[in-house]
Amino acid sequence: MSDSSPSVSETNGETDTPPLPRVLLKPRRALPFFGRHPWVFAGAISRIEGKPQPGEEVLLQTERGEFIARGLFNPNSNIRVRLYSWDAEQPLNDELWIERLTQAVALREETGLLEDFETSGCRLVFSEADQLSGLTIDRYGSWFLVQFSSLALSQKQDLVIRFLKDRFPCKGIWLRTEKGMREAEGLEISDQLLFGETPPPHFFLEENGIRYGMNMVTGQKTGFYLDQRDNRLAAARYLKNHRVLEMHCYTGAFALNAIIHGQAQSVQAFDASQGAIEQATANAELNGVGNRIRFQSGKAYAVLEQFKEQGELFDSVILDPPKMARHRSGVKQALKGYFSLNRLALDVLKPGGILVTCSCSGLVTQQDFQQMLASVAQQTGRHIQVLEQRGQPADHPVSPSCPENHYLKCFICRVA
Template sequence: MSDSEPSVSEDQVATDTRPTPRVILKPRRALPFFGRHPWVFAGAISRIEGNPNTGQEVILLSDKGEFIAHGLFNPNSNIRVRLYSWDESAVLDDAFWTNRLQQAVALREQVGLLENFETSGCRVVFSEADQLSGLTIDRYGAWFLVQFSSLALSQKQDLIIRFLKERFPARGIWLRTEKGMREAEGLEISDQLLDGEEPPAHFFLEENGIRYGMSMVTGQKTGFYLDQRENRLAAARYLKNHRTLELHCYTGAFALNAVIHGQAQSVLSYDSSQSAIDQATANAELNGIGSRIRFQTGKAYAVLEQFKAEGEQFDSIILDPPKMARHRSGVKQALKGYFSLNRLAFDVLKPGGILITCSCSGLISQVEFQQMLASVSQHTGRHMQVLEQRSQPADHPVSPSCPENQYLKCFICRVL
């Protein structure tokens, strides 16, 4: 919000008696929004009737004046309107938002992710897939980590805190900020305690019967990659007696599953972050398997190049790199990066070896990632068999109307 723009509270917006502002689309731009895609970019808008404040409710109309949806307005963002209801009679009041939060929690309860509450973790709200575009909430024990990627929903912060405190025995609620959101949304926020106690310096999380030390405050994202929970367990089934190489290991979760659940003979794991290596090493010791996993600092491409030069070969390789494409303009370069990484992995993978290769870039589709792997197979002259194509667990659901939230891809392959 600029210094010259008047400050408007949530209560003022909610009690505003003026007609709800209307956002009218350009011709031939309405189809995605009738199809329930929640992001209305500035370039799709013809005009705005009324003078909506930042975060205010607006009505989206086609160029013919047809009602499409209710949304929240943000003049600071290229996503000018985020849509939340396609029911013309809906009102985006406190009861509406509370009901959406209740629906999200009900899913996690239904699939058993709120059990073992003190030591488990899960994603409680997943943005577009939970019809709450711009809000993500992760839970670790009785602490809740809130992330906003929408300025308009950040104005509902007090309501969200109140809901979490009423619904859960919440010990603390911590705000984590996401890279790039200040510029993209005009969000003037920083990591901070919102309510209750600060998260502990080290929290011990249990997942798949394995214990991990992690930090909610200083760790990557919100401290742990909850989305790979089921993929780590699935991958482990293919690694019995294997000598495994893992790159981008972070807290070592793939490696620990490989040894404990997959009975891998040994795992050599690398990450470019020394703090991640220290935490992963401590996690292996915590579970009594420190002698079977070796964690070292190293950059993935350089590590693979070195093993290639030395003629080193592994029974299996795990690739789980960070996001490579943050904007559509970066997709082509990201696919080149994935190609290079997987191409190098082929060079140090034994014939008949297992490749577990992942991407968390939501702008790259499952089909594009598979086509990249097909190119690797073609260039190396090695036949690849895809054994499993996996994605996200139930606490990271996917809205078919917004394919961008199906971001995680995990291919388990055999390479001859």
């Protein structure tokens, strides 16, 4: 007589619990998931056995029923399953989430990013790279900014709050939502206070020995671009005595590093947001260099066109535009945008000048971006030498299994 009891791979890890719903893949679609890519798109799925509810744990299997991983299901998202464990015996329980959060914090401790706690900032949890796909947490002093890009992990909100309260001296935990995520994931959430006090309208962050005023509640993203920390300092090394032009300056961090650490002669910096210009101007005054940086409101393409018409030339140009591709269908258009922006930048850059050019579009690869620069060189007839290819700092680690989270590119170039 055959044994009809459910196998461990079909359960929550115990033989007396009901079998988990199963998500079976189409033929020849399993390889990326054996390779630990965490996103299972709807188009890769052949069928679903059982009736999993939004956020419920499921087993991912090949078309032959071979176990691949455990994940959380979302019928409202094109990412139908997010994977978190490739161990058939490891259920997705509270102990697992606490362990993952603990490991994420340990990394930031080991890299010194939790020192000078009250005035520093860092990314405490970075989604897929910390095996917590759909959860991002930024820390500024004793305030924590939580972002959910996964319906399933948003259901673990109370656990996340409890972990932060137990682990840190929290003054407040604030929920930030990202554009398009509510629609993409079926998330019914909005920016709000989750615990403690509302973050102050003016928090003073110190980075690379420079002080910045910023607003966690109303600022872009979570108020500051922590991911460019090391790149701003690296770029500054090439800017001594330069007249610098910066586009998309936001709170002025590249400009301030150029003056304070790079000993640049002067910086003209532009951003489309008047609020950002006011904050950047205040930050320059805060650091005593307001007389050497001029912040102005303006859109990058129009500003560069105007300088070109005027025959204005700069020793260096810094480009740090916002994300240009949110979906794969937008990558081609994004590369056209990067090409146009960098093409215009070279029109106002002196021979032998420095171009610092960035992309935060995760769907645009390092190779794509380099090829774009090659096209700019070909079109302009100018020789581009890439001096440094840079990316994300240690608190924004990259999972090689999920190349999409290697989103930040920063090329420091000399242009003959």
